[in-house]
Amino acid sequence: MKTIYLNVKCISFLKALCSDNIDRPVGSTGNKRAANIVKEELEFLGWNVETSEFDVIDWKQSGAKLNVNGSELNVFVSPYSTGCSVKAPLAIAESISDLEKNDYKDSVVLLKGEIAQEQLMPKNFVFYNPEHHKKIISLLENSGARALVCATGKDAALAGGVYPFPLIEDGDFDIPSVFTTEEEGHKLAEHAGHEVTLTSCSERIDSTACNVVARKGNPNKERIIITAHIDSKKGSPGALDNASGIVVMLLLADMLNDYKGDYSLEIVALNGEDHYANPGQMQYIESNKENFENILININIDGPGYNIGETSFSFFNLPDKLQKSAKKILREYPGIVEGPQWPQGDHSIFTQQGKAAIAVTSKWLLDNSEQDITHTENDEISIVDCRKLVEAAQALNALIRKI
Ligand SMILES: [Zn+2]
The missing domain is CATH 3.50.30.30 (Glucose Oxidase; domain 1)
Structure with a gap:
C-alpha cells in the first residue's frame, strides 16, 4: 500500500476523530460520533461489524464556588x-x-x-x-x-x-x-x-455508548485481537490518548483486508479505558468470559505517534518463536523499538488471564511519567506525527502476517 495514501488517510482520520478539539468521554456526543466513524470505515472496508450498546453515566458541570470568612x-x-x-x-x-x-x-x-x-x-x-x-x-x-x-x-x-x-x-x-x-x-x-459555603453545579447524565467489534475469517479459529480505546478523558481532545491508536487500528484494518491466514482476526474499539467504570471493557470481558481460551494474542494500541522519540512495542507472555519473529520485524522499522512492560492499558484484560500481548505506545510516554499531556487539553493533534502511525501499522501488518 502506498505510503502517501496511508499518510493522507491517517491525517484525515485523526482530524475527524479530534475535530474542533471535542473530547470523547464515554456516552458524550463526541464519543458517539467517533464510534460511528470507526463503524462506518470498518463496514466500508468489508469487515463484519457489530456494535452492542450499554448504559453509561456521562456528566456535565459548570463550575463550583467555595467561600469562607x-x-x-x-x-x-x-x-x-x-x-x-x-x-x-x-x-x-x-x-x-x-x-x-x-x-x-x-x-x-x-x-x-x-x-x-x-x-x-x-x-x-x-x-x-x-x-x-x-x-x-x-x-x-x-x-x-x-x-x-x-x-x-x-x-x-x-x-x-x-x-x-x-x-x-x-x-x-x-x-x-x-x-x-x-x-x-x-x-x-x-x-x-469556621463555616464555609460550597456551591457546585454538576449533573450526572444517563447515556448510552458502544464498543465497535469487527471480524474477519472463521470465528471458530484462534483469535488475534487488536484493541484500541476510543474514549478520551473529559476535557481532553485525546489526540495521542487515544485517537492515534484508533487511527493505527483503522490503517491496519485496511492493510489486513486481504488476510487469508490461519487465524480469525478481531478488531475492537473499546469504549471506556478513561472512564471510572470501564464500561466497554467490562462488557467485552462479560461477552467473552466463555471464550478466552481461543485467544492467541492481543495487540493493544494506546498512545502511539508522539512527535518526539520512537514507537515502543512491549511484549507480554509471547511464545519464544513469536517473540523472535517480532524482534526480527522490529529491526526492519527504524522508528520502532522494544520497550518495557507497562500495566495501565487494555492489554491487561488479556495478560491478567495469562494471554500473550503486544502493547504499542510512544516510548517518550514510558520514559516521562512526569509530563503534562496525558488527560489534559495539551493532548491535541499538533503533537502527533502521522508518519509514526503509518510505520506502526505497517510493522503490525507484517507481524500479524508472520504469525
Ligand atoms: Zn489511553
Missing part, C-alpha cells in the same frame, strides 16, 4: 460528582486515622496531605483497587460528611499530567466533592472550625 477559593468540580449547595463547618482529615477517630458528621471535609496523595480508585473498579483506597472510601461514606474539598498535587501514575488532580472521579460515590491545589488547601486549612 469573606474570601473565595479556587475549586474545581470532581468529575462525575453530584452537585451541591452546602453551608457547614470545615473539618480537616489528613490520614486514615483522622477519619477513624474524628467526628465529621454534617461538616465540609478538607482532605489534604497524606490522604490526598494518590487518586482513589473508583468503588467498583475491579482491575486494581488497593485496600487503603477502599478503606478511605468506606470511612468517608460512613462519616456523615456533607461535602468534600480535596487538595491535591500531581499523581502522574494514576491521574496523568493534570495539576491538581481530582482525588475522586467516581459516578458511584455520592458525597459531592470538589478539588483544588495544595496551596489553596493550605489557605483553607486556616479556617478549620
Whole structure:
C-alpha cells in the first residue's frame, strides 16, 4: 500500500476523530460520533461489524464556588460528582486515622496531605483497587460528611499530567466533592472550625455508548485481537490518548483486508479505558468470559505517534518463536523499538488471564511519567506525527502476517 495514501488517510482520520478539539468521554456526543466513524470505515472496508450498546453515566458541570470568612477559593468540580449547595463547618482529615477517630458528621471535609496523595480508585473498579483506597472510601461514606474539598498535587501514575488532580472521579460515590491545589488547601486549612459555603453545579447524565467489534475469517479459529480505546478523558481532545491508536487500528484494518491466514482476526474499539467504570471493557470481558481460551494474542494500541522519540512495542507472555519473529520485524522499522512492560492499558484484560500481548505506545510516554499531556487539553493533534502511525501499522501488518 502506498505510503502517501496511508499518510493522507491517517491525517484525515485523526482530524475527524479530534475535530474542533471535542473530547470523547464515554456516552458524550463526541464519543458517539467517533464510534460511528470507526463503524462506518470498518463496514466500508468489508469487515463484519457489530456494535452492542450499554448504559453509561456521562456528566456535565459548570463550575463550583467555595467561600469562607469573606474570601473565595479556587475549586474545581470532581468529575462525575453530584452537585451541591452546602453551608457547614470545615473539618480537616489528613490520614486514615483522622477519619477513624474524628467526628465529621454534617461538616465540609478538607482532605489534604497524606490522604490526598494518590487518586482513589473508583468503588467498583475491579482491575486494581488497593485496600487503603477502599478503606478511605468506606470511612468517608460512613462519616456523615456533607461535602468534600480535596487538595491535591500531581499523581502522574494514576491521574496523568493534570495539576491538581481530582482525588475522586467516581459516578458511584455520592458525597459531592470538589478539588483544588495544595496551596489553596493550605489557605483553607486556616479556617478549620469556621463555616464555609460550597456551591457546585454538576449533573450526572444517563447515556448510552458502544464498543465497535469487527471480524474477519472463521470465528471458530484462534483469535488475534487488536484493541484500541476510543474514549478520551473529559476535557481532553485525546489526540495521542487515544485517537492515534484508533487511527493505527483503522490503517491496519485496511492493510489486513486481504488476510487469508490461519487465524480469525478481531478488531475492537473499546469504549471506556478513561472512564471510572470501564464500561466497554467490562462488557467485552462479560461477552467473552466463555471464550478466552481461543485467544492467541492481543495487540493493544494506546498512545502511539508522539512527535518526539520512537514507537515502543512491549511484549507480554509471547511464545519464544513469536517473540523472535517480532524482534526480527522490529529491526526492519527504524522508528520502532522494544520497550518495557507497562500495566495501565487494555492489554491487561488479556495478560491478567495469562494471554500473550503486544502493547504499542510512544516510548517518550514510558520514559516521562512526569509530563503534562496525558488527560489534559495539551493532548491535541499538533503533537502527533502521522508518519509514526503509518510505520506502526505497517510493522503490525507484517507481524500479524508472520504469525
Ligand atoms: Zn489511553
